[in-house]
Amino acid sequence: MGFKTTKNVQTSPADLLISRLDRVQHRGNGRWLACCPAHGDRSPSLSIREQSDGTLLVHCFAGCPTDAVVEAVGLELGDLFPDQPAERSPLRPGERWVPRDVLKAVAHEALVALVAVESAHRGEPLDKADRDRLATAAGRLRAAVREVA
C-alpha cells in the first residue's frame, strides 16, 4: 500500500537477503519466514519483515543477533537498509563535513533507531549488539550537532 519510489533501481534489501536464505516461506505483505543461517536451524525460525521504506527487520526466535544472521550469509547490517549512505572514513584534522553529509548520516541513524523501536514495540528484547549500535547512533548524532554548530 505504501508508495514505492522507482528512483532506486538497486536490489532491495529483501531481494538481497531472501535469495541467500533456505526454506523461505513468503507470508505475504512483506513478511517471510526462513531457516536462520546463524545457527543449526531445521525449522524456519527467522522472521523477516519489510518496512514500507524497504528497511528489513530480521528476528531469529532462537536469539541470534541480527548482525550474526546477516554475516552468516555474507551481508552486513547496512544491507538491511535501502540506499545506505556510503560509510565515511573518519575526517582528517581540518576537514569538515558538509551539511548534506551530516543530514544523510542523521537520516541513517534515525533509521537505526526506528528498527530498534519497532523491535522493542513487538516485545523483542534488544541484545547487546543492538544496544551498542544505538549508543553509536547517539554518538554520531552528537557528533553531527558539533559539526554543524
Ligand SMILES: [Zn+2]
Ligand atoms: Zn538463529
